[in-house]
Amino acid sequence: MTEIDVDLTALLPADLPDGREAVEEGRALAADLERGRSLFCATNGVGSEREWRERARAEGFSCSCMNIGLATWADTREAIGLIYEDALSRGVKPPDRFNLLAERRMGLPKAMRAEAPQETGPALWSDQDWFELANTAPIQPEAADNMIGGPGSLENATDALRVGITHIGVLSQYHWRWPYWDDDISQTMAVLKAAGLLSAFRADGVCFDSYLEDGYPGVFHDYANYVGWSMIERYISEELIGAAYSCSWGGLTQNPVIKSAVTLALHEVNPDGVPAGFVQGDTIGNTSDFDSNMAVVSSDVLFMKMVDRRYGLGGAPIAVPVTETERIPSWEEVATVQTIGRRLEEYIPLVSPSIDWSHIEALRDELVAGGRRFFDAAIGGLSGAGIDVEDPGQLLIVLKRLGSNRCEELFGAGEPDEEFPRGRRPVLQTDLVKNTMVEREKLLEELSGRGQEEAIRGMKVLVTSTDVHEFAEFLLASALGAVGTEVIDFGVNRDPEDIVKAVIETDADAVVITTHNGVARSFGQRLVGELAVAEASEVPVFMGGVLNEDVDGSEIPIDVRADLNATGIETPGTIDRLVDALIARRRGVAV
Ligand code: B12
Structure with missing residues (x-):
């Protein structure tokens, strides 16, 4: 078991009421x-x-x-x-x-x-x-x-x-x-x-x-x-x-x-x-x-x-x-795939008997064994550190304050192995992480061939997300770090006011925001307004992700890129174009 190098009891608020009550x-x-x-x-x-x-x-x-x-x-x-x-x-x-x-x-x-x-x-x-x-x-x-x-x-x-x-x-x-x-x-x-x-x-x-x-x-x-x-x-x-x-x-x-x-x-x-x-x-x-x-x-x-x-x-x-990548689906789009789902039920008796389920069951058993290791390490580790694991309040809040990365690093089921990002070899790596890592490699390779390091080196860029979606934020921070910018990783779930405060405190040269929850227009406008109040309007803002919002009674969110551009926010679309846009801003030219 990995040594617990965090003071878990320090995460426990002194004034936490008893969760059982x-x-x-x-x-x-x-x-x-x-x-x-x-x-x-x-x-x-x-x-x-x-x-x-x-x-x-x-x-x-x-x-x-x-x-x-x-x-x-x-x-x-x-x-x-x-x-x-x-x-x-x-x-x-x-x-x-x-x-x-x-x-x-x-x-x-x-x-x-x-x-x-x-x-x-x-x-x-x-x-x-x-x-x-x-x-x-x-x-x-x-x-x-x-x-x-x-x-x-x-x-x-x-x-x-x-x-x-x-x-x-x-x-x-x-x-x-x-x-x-x-x-x-x-x-x-x-x-x-x-x-x-x-x-x-x-x-x-x-x-x-x-x-x-x-x-x-x-x-x-x-x-x-x-x-x-x-x-x-x-x-x-x-x-x-x-x-x-x-x-x-x-x-x-x-x-x-x-x-x-x-x-x-x-x-x-x-x-x-x-x-x-x-x-x-x-x-x-x-x-x-x-x-x-x-x-x-x-x-x-x-x-x-x-x-x-x-x-x-x-x-x-x-x-x-099928429109999942782009937006919230309309009712017709939901109805279509519901119909497909029901029709597929007819195929169950035709296909299922020919599948070798023993392979899937073996994988299941490995995952169950790993899951039990995670559970025992977590409950044992927390209890050993003095957390009352029979108080649901203590358990919830300490795990929340610990954060997902540390939680996986400390209690993960895989064997310790520094070659892997969480310091452990996964029992079975997740698909989304696998895909994101492949995308990251491709992106870094592409950017490293472009020779833009000199033009961008030392630029201080604050990277953040308006909501829970953190994979794009991770890619943005990795890519911008790899091309030589000084990345201020401001994490996820941020409000415009917090971002402006951080921009002032860190003296950032640019703000890069990823957003997915259909709030792009109002968030961007508020951010620009707050930057003006803080007399920091010269700091350029770049946004990407899912740039839409429910506007004027629209049933599903609509594209708001033009509105964002009208307020001076740039929407370069892809991360390689973002790098070009940052360099152009530094040189004082518009792309
Ligand atoms: C993973 C995911 C989640 C996970 C997030 C896990 C995590 N911790 O990150 C979970 C399940 C938690 C989740 C929750 C929600 N989700 Co979600 N989610 C997705 C999903 C499937 C993939 C997003 C992703 O990570 N992709 C991988 C990354 C690497 O790619 P990317 O985000 O597309 O980013 C690329 C580009 O867009 C670009 N890019 C991104 N940002 C930026 C920024 C700049 C400046 C630039 C230049 C480029 C750039 O570069 C990236 C690399 O190529 C998408 C649908 C989809 N298939 O895309 C929905 C999706 C984004 N989610 C959506 C929604 C609505 C939500 C929720 C609000 C649902 C709800 N009602 O609770 C909640 C969020 C709640 C909250 N508290 O914030 C909607 C958004 C709809 C819209 N705006 O029209 C989508 C499109 C699904 C849908 N069709 O409804 N979600």
């Missing part, structure tokens, strides 16, 4: 809460989504799930109805469940939402909106993104239970940061109260959902550590809080064989047998050629459905719309 406080609120019944549960004669999934498992039918989240709740509600009708009109089974990809503001306490920056995705503003969420069509909602995890967790959990939602998440999102919110102690307590409330309805089938890639596993290098992380989440949810833990995953993996093995490994470390809420479809194999992405969705969904049926998992694979 917060859980009890949440549980006590159940006495005054009247749980509703959704249209899906009423139509199918079940008390909860869990009951439905257990029926699917026992009777051998496939469930399907979709992600949905247009600009407003009204647009999203209409889309849900249209997708349902579309399935009926084509003669295919409608989806069993949808995950509401709510806007980030929903993670904040209600009183702060109206004033917070708007990103892409719907927000629910009234009791009527919540009611409609569970009653627009007989498709069971998950109260998903931004519901539990942030400081608004308890309010959202209460609203969701009232209307009959029985899968509420997302535990892994506890590791996110919400705009203008830095108080992680009250955030932790809000999450524990919400989870305590869910635990009171465990016997009714209510589950605490998680989607691994939204948290640390999304940037882990090793799939074995995904499995170990799921064990930690399960331990916190089931053992310490008493809430049924439902573990979903899948979006950042392209290889169907690996994906099958990880799905089975996660099932193996789930002794309570709670069916996974969903298996997200592959979101990284897609390219900007939408037609070619049909291959990605077909192979991915067929495999996930075969695994689900063969091993009786009761999960619900998601078919990802």
Whole structure:
């Protein structure tokens, strides 16, 4: 085991309240809460989504799930109805469940939402909106993104239970940061109260959902550590809080064989047998050629459905719309891949019997063994350092403050090996990290052949991300460092005001921002305004990533590059062009 070179107890805030008491406080609120019944549960004669999934498992039918989240709740509600009708009109089974990809503001306490920056995705503003969420069509909602995890967790959990939602998440999102919110102690307590409330309805089938890639596993290098992380989440949810833990995953993996093995490994470390809420479809194999992405969705969904049926998992694979790389999909794009997903169910009996599952099972066993090593190292390491690992509050906040990289370095399942970025040889390297490393090599090779080092050397460039997406930020920082700039890596999830403060403090020559959440225009405008207030308008700003936003009532976010350029922000598109643009700025010429 690697020596723990961090003072873990120093990460524990002295004024952290007892997490067990917060859980009890949440549980006590159940006495005054009247749980509703959704249209899906009423139509199918079940008390909860869990009951439905257990029926699917026992009777051998496939469930399907979709992600949905247009600009407003009204647009999203209409889309849900249209997708349902579309399935009926084509003669295919409608989806069993949808995950509401709510806007980030929903993670904040209600009183702060109206004033917070708007990103892409719907927000629910009234009791009527919540009611409609569970009653627009007989498709069971998950109260998903931004519901539990942030400081608004308890309010959202209460609203969701009232209307009959029985899968509420997302535990892994506890590791996110919400705009203008830095108080992680009250955030932790809000999450524990919400989870305590869910635990009171465990016997009714209510589950605490998680989607691994939204948290640390999304940037882990090793799939074995995904499995170990799921064990930690399960331990916190089931053992310490008493809430049924439902573990979903899948979006950042392209290889169907690996994906099958990880799905089975996660099932193996789930002794309570709670069916996974969903298996997200592959979101990284897609390219900007939408037609070619049909291959990605077909192979991915067929495999996930075969695994689900063969091993009786009761999960619900998601078919990802082919426009994934570019933007939030329209309802028609969701309906199209839902139809493909249902048709693929016909192929399960034709293909599955000919597959050599023993290879996949062997891989599963290796991942399970690695996952257990991660779990034991983490719980043993924290406990050995004096953290009370029976207090969910202590466990959550110390892991949050430790950060994903250190967590994987310290507790990872792989053997120590300095050749690898996290100091360990992965049991099985993750697809997204593998792809990003290949892209990084190509980029560095290309840039090193251009002989631009002299022109750019010593330029101080601040690199950051407006949100959780950190792979592009990593590539930008690597590439700019390799060509000779002095990189100030300002990390992810930053607000415009913080960036301006850092620019002044570090005397940066340029700011490079990657953004993905559909907030590019307002973020850029605010940043430029704040730079002007700080009398630093001469510092050039470059933005890239997904440069769109919901503007003027658009149902899905639209391209805002022209607006950004009008405020003086440059949008060079690719990293090699960014290097050219930085050099041009230094020379005082426009590109
Ligand atoms: C991985 C991923 C995630 C992971 C992130 C893990 C992590 N810690 O990084 C997770 C699952 C956590 C996630 C969460 C969310 N995601 Co996401 N995610 C993606 C995904 C699949 C890949 C992005 C990625 O990392 N690519 C690899 C990197 C290397 O490539 P890249 O980002 O494209 O960057 C390249 C270029 O764009 C360019 N570039 C990037 N930045 C810059 C900057 C400059 C200056 C320049 C010159 C170039 C440049 O260079 C890079 C190298 O070529 C995309 C879809 C897709 N397939 O692209 C969605 C996507 C970006 N996500 C999306 C959304 C909406 C979200 C959420 C808001 C969803 C939600 N409601 O909760 C949350 C974010 C919440 C938060 N708190 O911030 C949307 C954005 C939609 C839009 N704006 O229209 C996308 C497009 C998916 C979709 N179709 O809906 N996501």
